[in-house]
Amino acid sequence: MSAPEELASRAELTARTVPMMKLSDGSDSSMTPAPKVALGSDTELAAQKRFEVVGNAVITGGAGTLGLQAGHALLEHGLEGIMILDVNPTQSQAEIEALKARFPSAKISALAVDVTDEIAVSAAMQEAVSFLGSIDILICFVGIVGCVETLKMPVSQWRKVIDVNLTGTFICAQAAAQHMVKRGKGGSIIFIASISAHRVNFPQPQVAYNVSKASLLMLKNSLAAEWAQYGIRTNSISPGYMDTILNEGDGIAEHRRIWAERNPSGRMGSPSELTGAIVLLASRANTYMNGSDIVVDGGAIVF
Numbered sequence: 001m002s003a004p005e006e007l008a009s010r011a012e013l014t015a016r017t018v019p020m021m022k023l024s025d026g027s028d029s030s031m032t033p034a035p036k037v038a039l040g041s042d043t044e045l046a047a048q049k050r051f052e053v054v055g056n057a058v059i060t061g062g063a064g065t066l067g068l069q070a071g072h073a074l075l076e077h078g079l080e081g082i083m084i085l086d087v088n089p090t091q092s093q094a095e096i097e098a099l100k101a102r103f104p105s106a107k108i109s110a111l112a113v114d115v116t117d118e119i120a121v122s123a124a125m126q127e128a129v130s131f132l133g134s135i136d137i138l139i140c141f142v143g144i145v146g147c148v149e150t151l152k153m154p155v156s157q158w159r160k161v162i163d164v165n166l167t168g169t170f171i172c173a174q175a176a177a178q179h180m181v182k183r184g185k186g187g188s189i190i191f192i193a194s195i196s197a198h199r200v201n202f203p204q205p206q207v208a209y210n211v212s213k214a215s216l217l218m219l220k221n222s223l224a225a226e227w228a229q230y231g232i233r234t235n236s237i238s239p240g241y242m243d244t245i246l247n248e249g250d251g252i253a254e255h256r257r258i259w260a261e262r263n264p265s266g267r268m269g270s271p272s273e274l275t276g277a278i279v280l281l282a283s284r285a286n287t288y289m290n291g292s293d294i295v296v297d298g299g300a301i302v303f
């Protein structure tokens with residue numbers, strides 16, 4: 001049977017096997033008019049079509065590889081300004097200057113902040129508001145790994161990874177949301193989790209990282225539920241293995257080979273391949289997505 005014939009026969013089968021429902025007003029379901037949906041204004045629809053990003057963003061870990069790519073993509077889609085919060089912003093001074101040159105009308109700046117220091121984060125968010133005028137989007141890229149077998153892992157290392165990846169994200173989300181709520185115009189908060197939030201990676205042992213990332217998903221759920229009333233959407237992205245410095249270094253070559261081999265796409269992702277999901281979650285095209293996680297991994301977790 002040819003493909004079109006097969007589709008036609010499936011449609012016939014569906015028509016035969018799905019009974020028509022009698023509705024309470026006596027009509028049947030086949031006659032039910034399509035539900036009325038409130039269409040947005042022309043301006044809103046145009047913004048949706050272009051996946052327009054409105055307002056300003058704070059990007060933590062924004063001097064890292066994926067954070068820089070995200071900033072660039074959001075500026076391409078209309079973002080007006082970025083404040084990067086990173087413990088080491090000077091590592092990417094040249095890239096930050098290049099962004100300023102490429103988007104001369106955007107406000108772009110960076111502050112050296114450790115996200116585990118709640119006093120410093122609160123002051124930095126205040127400075128971001130003064131510099132940008134608003135915080136409409138928060139993206140939390142800060143993350144550290146540390147691959148150690150659990151039996152040999154000092155508790156101090158566990159504490160550090162949980163503190164930076166989980167508590168640091170909580171601190172930034174709370175501080176940014178306080179501004180968003182006060183301003184009364186909502187916002188979009190995006191956590192960067194990982195496929196490690198969904199399954200145990202192989203072959204590297206990284207218990208603290210896995211737990212920190214899985215916990216980010218529940219943090220995201222909890223905040224999505226608490227803050228929707230303020231128009232704040234909290235979502236996350238779970239990247240698979242991306243080709244960044246995080247996945248380079250001594251002895252990693254064999255890991256990279258295994259990661260690519262155990263992925264149906266047969267390769268790691270390039271940093272720019274995460275930006276579609278970032279723009280989607282940040283943009284006005286997507287105002288009903290709240291509490292979701294988008295996996296961007298080439299299919300790694302289904303393999």
Ligand SMILES: NC(=O)c1ccc[n+]([C@@H]2O[C@H](COP(=O)([O-])OP(=O)(O)OC[C@H]3O[C@@H](n4cnc5c(N)ncnc54)[C@H](O)[C@@H]3O)[C@@H](O)[C@H]2O)c1
Pocket residue numbers: 060061062063064065066067085086087088113114115116140141142143144164168192193194195238239240241242243244245246247
């Ligand atoms: N690269 C990947 O394959 C991959 C996969 C899944 C998830 N992720 C996640 O994406 C995020 C970004 O990854 P990346 O590859 O760009 O890594 P990266 O190391 O390039 O970026 C992380 C940034 O966080 C900053 N940072 C670290 N500790 C900090 C602290 N205490 N306070 C403030 N800043 C701090 C670093 O200076 C760095 O700029 C991480 O959360 C990582 O876990 C990455």
Ligand SMILES: OC[C@@H](O)C(O)[C@H](O)CO
Pocket residue numbers: 145147194195196201204206239240241242246247
């Ligand atoms: O799960 C993939 C990433 O989170 C991460 O790059 C890796 O696990 C680090 O070893």
